[in-house]
Amino acid sequence: xxxxxxxxxxxxxxxxxxxxxxxxxxxxxxxxxxxxxxxxxxxxxxxxxxxxxxxxxxxxxxxxxxxxxxxxxxxxxxxxxxxxxxxxxxxxxxxxxxxxxxxxxxxxxxxxxxxxxxxxxxxxxxxxxxxx
Numbered sequence: 001x002x003x004x005x006x007x008x009x010x011x012x013x014x015x016x017x018x019x020x021x022x023x024x025x026x027x028x029x030x031x032x033x034x035x036x037x038x039x040x041x042x043x044x045x046x047x048x049x050x051x052x053x054x055x056x057x058x059x060x061x062x063x064x065x066x067x068x069x070x071x072x073x074x075x076x077x078x079x080x081x082x083x084x085x086x087x088x089x090x091x092x093x094x095x096x097x098x099x100x101x102x103x104x105x106x107x108x109x110x111x112x113x114x115x116x117x118x119x120x121x122x123x124x125x126x127x128x129x130x131x132x
Contacts, residue, residue, distance in 0.1 A: 001027055001028055001029070001051065001052055001053075001054040001056075001059055001085040001086060002027070002028045002048040002049075002050065002051050002052075002085070002086045002087060003025040003026065003027055003028075003048070003049065003050050003052065003098070003100075003101075004020075004025060004026055004027070004028060004031065004046050004047055004048045004049065005019075005020055005021050005022060005025060005026075005045070005046075005047045005049060006020045006026055006031065006034075006043055006044065006045055006046045006047070007019055007020070007043075007044045007045045008020060008034055008038055008042060008043055008044075009038060009039070009041075009042040009043075009044070010038060010042075011038055011039070011042070012038055012039035012041065012042045022049065022096070022097070022098035022099065023098065023099045023106075024099065025049070025050075025098060025099070025101065027054070027059060027062075027063075027101075028048065028082075028084065028085055028086055028087060029056075029059055029060075029063065029082035029084065029085060030063060030066075031043055031046060032075055032082070032084075033063060033067055033071060033072070033075060036071070036074070036075055037067075037071070047094075048086070048087050048089075048091060049091065049094045049098070049109065050091070050098060050109040051086065051091070052100070052102065054085070054102060055081075056081035056082050056083070056085060057081045059081065059082055059085065060072060060076065060079075060080075060081040060082060062101075062102065063082075094109070095108070095109055095110050096108065096109065
């Protein structure tokens with residue numbers, strides 16, 4: 001699964017923008033929730049920057065804690081987990097610290113030397129743990 005940075009226009013209002021940066025990232029499936037809550041065009045400048053191991057069911061459970069069961073059920077129906085966990089394409093050339101909302105710690109992402117397309121068998125980017 002990928003974490004991303006993005007700009008979110010609250011209720012689609014360009015005067016109320018929340019920046020989701022590397023210290024408050026959103027998961028790829030979470031983008032769907034934000035689009036439903038704030039409007040399809042309200043989530044802008046999406047930049048995936050790190051891939052982490054996270055099963056779809058575990059991500060669904062995490063999103064239920066953040067947004068509530070009714071919202072998650074509305075998007076994926078019943079108890080089904082998200083179907084899309086990552087975008088197509090390659091990671092941008094970014095490395096450095098970020099906050100991992102799953103592990104609740106600051107970590108460091110190191111980009112691979114070569115950029116390759118994502119597939120189901122791909123290993124995540126190297127992620128080194130560390131606490132502040």
